């Protein structure tokens with residue numbers, strides 16, 4: 242792929258996962274893709290900032306792949322943002338390391354689409370809930386793509402999960418091709 246893709250995968254309980262297990266397996270061996278499992282790499286949440294920054298520099302597209310947890314990202318991904326996106330490196334007058342790269346959220350949610358909108362149970366869209374991530378991308382000079390969301394996971398059949406995995410492969414390929 243012309244644009245190398247870094248998938249930052251953050252699932253706090255991978256052993257119980259139905260959906261991300263399939264999504265991660267579907268994309269992990271695609272050419273040009275690095276799947277980086279944060280919970281596996283940092284079981285003590287002790288993030289190696291320099292290693293993470295080097296990974297970011299080596300890729301053009303960054304994907305946050307995670308389940309929606311309390312209308313937000315899982316804690317290790319937030320910790321990653323807090324530590325890795327340093328002032329003077331990722332943002333600020335001398336922080337240009339991420340400028341021009343793309344950020345894609347690839348997320349799963351237990352709630353259904355109809356629950357996420359002005360008239361829905363949760364009153365806001367997925368994109369609205371992800372505003373802190375979007376604003377972070379913008380501050381770092383990255384392009385923020387519309388979030389890719391697999392919703393209604395609690396009621397998904399195996400066939401629907403397989404279809405979502407195909408959709409995810411297509412998304413990652415498109416991102417890599419630019």
Ligand SMILES: Cc1cc2nc3c(=O)[nH]c(=O)nc-3n(C[C@H](O)[C@H](O)[C@H](O)COP(=O)(O)O)c2cc1C
Pocket residue numbers: 257258259260261262307308309310311312313349350351352353394
């Ligand atoms: C602690 C916790 C918080 C969650 N918060 C939300 C939420 O805010 N909105 C939502 O739609 N689903 C929420 N869920 C459901 C998960 O997003 C859902 O189980 C997950 O995306 C399914 O993917 P998996 O099979 O890979 O685990 C939550 C689940 C857990 C365990």
